[in-house]
Amino acid sequence: MAYLSETLADYILGYSLDSLGEEDVRQARLFFRDGFGCMLAGSAEPAARIITNYCAGHYGRGGASVYGGRAVELEAGAAAMCNAVAAHVHDYDDVSASATGHPSVVVMPAVLALGERLRSSGKQVLEAYALGVEVMALMGRALNPGHYSRGWHNTGTLGVFGAAAAAGKLLGLDRAQLVNALGIAASCSSGLKGNFGTMTKPLHAGLAASRGIFAAELAGYGCDANGQIFEMPGGFIPVTTGEGDIRRALSFIERHGCEFTEPGLEMKPFPSCKATHNGISAALELKKELGFQPEDVTRVRVFCQPIAMDLLKYPRAETPTQGKFSMNYCIACAILYGGPRLEHFRGDRIEDGRIKSFMPLVEMEVCPEIAGGEYFNGTWETWVQIELRDGRRGEKRVRYAPGDPENPMSGEQIEEKFRECASIVMSPQHIDRLMLALDGLDRLENIMGLPEIVNQGAKFHAPWAPR
Numbered sequence: 001m002a003y004l005s006e007t008l009a010d011y012i013l014g015y016s017l018d019s020l021g022e023e024d025v026r027q028a029r030l031f032f033r034d035g036f037g038c039m040l041a042g043s044a045e046p047a048a049r050i051i052t053n054y055c056a057g058h059y060g061r062g063g064a065s066v067y068g069g070r071a072v073e074l075e076a077g078a079a080a081m082c083n084a085v086a087a088h089v090h091d092y093d094d095v096s097a098s099a100t101g102h103p104s105v106v107v108m109p110a111v112l113a114l115g116e117r118l119r120s121s122g123k124q125v126l127e128a129y130a131l132g133v134e135v136m137a138l139m140g141r142a143l144n145p146g147h148y149s150r151g152w153h154n155t156g157t158l159g160v161f162g163a164a165a166a167a168g169k170l171l172g173l174d175r176a177q178l179v180n181a182l183g184i185a186a187s188c189s190s191g192l193k194g195n196f197g198t199m200t201k202p203l204h205a206g207l208a209a210s211r212g213i214f215a216a217e218l219a220g221y222g223c224d225a226n227g228q229i230f231e232m233p234g235g236f237i238p239v240t241t242g243e244g245d246i247r248r249a250l251s252f253i254e255r256h257g258c259e260f261t262e263p264g265l266e267m268k269p270f271p272s273c274k275a276t277h278n279g280i281s282a283a284l285e286l287k288k289e290l291g292f293q294p295e296d297v298t299r300v301r302v303f304c305q306p307i308a309m310d311l312l313k314y315p316r317a318e319t320p321t322q323g324k325f326s327m328n329y330c331i332a333c334a335i336l337y338g339g340p341r342l343e344h345f346r347g348d349r350i351e352d353g354r355i356k357s358f359m360p361l362v363e364m365e366v367c368p369e370i371a372g373g374e375y376f377n378g379t380w381e382t383w384v385q386i387e388l389r390d391g392r393r394g395e396k397r398v399r400y401a402p403g404d405p406e407n408p409m410s411g412e413q414i415e416e417k418f419r420e421c422a423s424i425v426m427s428p429q430h431i432d433r434l435m436l437a438l439d440g441l442d443r444l445e446n447i448m449g450l451p452e453i454v455n456q457g458a459k460f461h462a463p464w465a466p467r
Contacts, residue, residue: 003227004142013178025442029126029438038090039087039108040422040424042088042089042090047199051081059078064076065112067451076117077211088105091324092271095266099137099154100148103159106208106212107133110163111132114171136159138253149376152192163209166212168181168216168219171220181218183229184218185212187225278382281402283386287334294335300363303365303383304366305370305376306374307380308327311325315328328362332358332361332362335358370382379400379404381399430454
């Protein structure tokens with residue numbers, strides 16, 4: 001039987017955008033655009049500026065753009081790192097239930113940076129992106145839930161394999177080189193959930209994107225790695241997970257499954273941890289049904305799965321970054337302001353007194369029934385109860401939040417989100433041009449037009465640290 005590295009190498013070599021269904025390609029295009037918008041929005045945030053200023057001062061200038069009005073080019077790995085941090089900093093980006101992580105924020109910056117340096121066509125970039133998402137999801141199918149429940153942040157630890165696969169595809173690596181690239185990536189894998197709620201969380205995405213390119217390029221230069229790196233004693237699966245079920249990944253490959261439609265990626269309508277979204281949705285529905293005012297609420301009980309309790313570490317969030325990983329904060333935003341938006345996660349400290357006063361009213365506890373005694377039931381199902389001063393009580397159990405494949409956002413909502421994100425750094429007329437270009441990504445002769453449109457429409461140009 002072939003080892004996993006060899007199976008994935010064959011999968012990468014045989015992968016083609018032309019073999020995908022029309023809906024598969026449409027979804028890939030849609031989520032690429034969504035990730036691009038998140039990247040633009042995040043480029044103005046402190047975490048993104050810190051990493052880009054660092055990279056500008058320590059890495060060589062090259063042929064890959066750092067997006068968001070920066071008008072500078074770095075070598076591909078550094079540019080991918082900067083753009084991936086920007087894309088993930090708001091936690092507004094998509095989620096793969098199979099990977100239990102964020103695929104687009106790792107893979108998209110990697111293919112943008114390397115594709116720009118190689119002068120790749122839009123079709124080649126979209127194909128590499130779709131492939132990278134698939135490989136990351138395949139790794140999740142093989143290793144989850146054990147890998148994630150141990151404390152690994154899969155966006156970083158599994159994302160590096162998606163980025164390496166995508167980079168290897170663009171570079172035209174052969175089978176032996178791809179096996180080596182995956183082996184090198186295994187030793188580059190990193191990311192701990194303990195850093196959620198800090199700037200280091202989006203750095204995980206940046207490191208995975210950069211190291212994926214590094215692994216593929218190094219393999220292209222002739223660096224070798226162990227072809228049994230996933231299964232062998234001392235290898236990736238025994239060390240990071242204990243045990244996995246590679247057969248789940250192999251069967252998905254054998255039946256030509258596509259992650260973009262089976263089960264489909266999850267798009268976010270709120271810029272916060274995915275584990276908050278079902279609770280937010282339940283609170284908003286209850287407010288609409290019961291017609292109460294925030295001051296009428298005496299208690300909010302949130303019953304969740306173990307995975308949500310594991311992720312949402314800040315019941316009394318003190319900073320907006322912590323607020324992204326606080327059910328208390330996000331439900332307070334939902335009931336007070338109709339849902340958390342980008343503006344609720346800015347600044348160094350939470351200054352809003354109404355939110356501070358409301359957070360203690362929210363209680364969160366694990367409900368074993370929801371996940372059937374497991375860590376995660378494959379959805380973010382959450383059950384919310386709200387008690388009011390007049391004695392009324394309402395409850396709502398949400399299995400699929402807006403943005404899930406089973407409850408997708410409308411085309412208008414998706415476009416509104418992209419415009420909201422892009423408008424942070426771009427003027428409206430150039431946003432229209434950018435949307436047209438991204439919607440026709442696979443028809444672009446090369447992707448050089450994308451940074452050109454963004455730079456032309458930039459509202460500002462960020463300062464750079466001297467080299």
